[in-house]
Amino acid sequence: MNKNVFRYLDTRAAHITFIVAFFILILPESPLLLIHVLFVYAAFAACYIWMAAAPKGWWDAKRYAIAVCVLAGITVIIRTVHFDYPDHRIFWPLLYMLGVADARWNRWTVVLAAVTVCMIFGMMMVDGVSYGALIAAVLMYIAVRNQNLLREADRTNRKQLEQLNAAYSELQQTTVQAMGYAALTERTRLARDIHDGLGHQMTSLIVQLQALKLMIPKDTLVASNSVDEILKVARKGIDEVRFAVKEWSDDEKGLGPIALKGLISQIEANSLVRIQYKEIGPIGEWPVECSVILYRILQEALTNILKHADASQVDVSVEEENEHVKLLITDDGNFRSEKPLNFGFGLSGMIERCETAGGSIAFSSNSPKGLKIQAVVPLDISSSTPD
Incomplete structure (x- = not known):
């Protein structure tokens, strides 16, 4: 079962336990001798337990208002028949239930709590005013409401943290995919360079070899001189193959x-910006x-x-030193040392x-103009990141 379900069940159990314990504490000394009082308290306790056990999503401002009106009406009817019972304490659990209400209905439940406090004070006016009890009821509501708001805020923070972690994981995956696409772009460029450069040289080599085959019987000296040119083309092709193999190996x-x-x-x-990578x-x-x-x-720098930079030339260099990678990015843009750098979101x-x-x-100025960014990142990030 989901952890949130257990947490919800534990919360409802705590509310019901409070209601039961409260009514046990306010029972008269000989409840069996006052069976009508016991019945009234049991009926109100059942109402409050039902309110606590009902699904939280079922409640809204209208239903809270109806519950307060119904309980107030029942109290008026009972007080008309039995002038002494129930006393003002019968509304304390109602204050408690309004305090633990969903934060979405906070504005309405505060108004209803104020109405409940007025009903408690009205009953006290008839039975005898106890300002200590009135203050205790108000403080109980404030304490319960603040605790509920803190719990709601904590739940919201946890949910937002989970969403943030999920978004971060998705961003990391997207970045890796973007890097894969960038690597694929570079592979395509290498393949195009091999095709355009090496392919052209191999075609030239084939043409010269075919011509050499025809020249050998006719003019041996000219054919011998042509061999040197053919060897130059072949060696250049081998150099390009070695360079391509190194690039693919690094890839x-x-x-x-x-x-x-x-x-x-x-x-x-x-873009029109020229970027030199080294x-x-x-x-x-x-x-x-x-x-x-x-x-x-x-990516952010470029x-x-x-x-913003209006630059025409950017130089990017990468160097490994002492288990760190140093990335240096310089441009010839419009940044100058005399004006402060605006540290925006990027x-x-x-x-x-x-x-x-x-x-x-x-971040520093690049002479004569432009910006220089030097980032140093450890290769082993896990051991460099603070716990």
């Missing part, structure tokens, strides 16, 4: 650098958590540059991402 290590390059390719294809030193394998953070930082999100992962990020 197989993870979504990190290849996703960054894919994102840059997408931005360049849809890897300083050897780049190893990045965990998914580290890759996601660096990808989101670069988005801000496109929106830049604040970048700072939060880095600090949450145990890294750091710094």
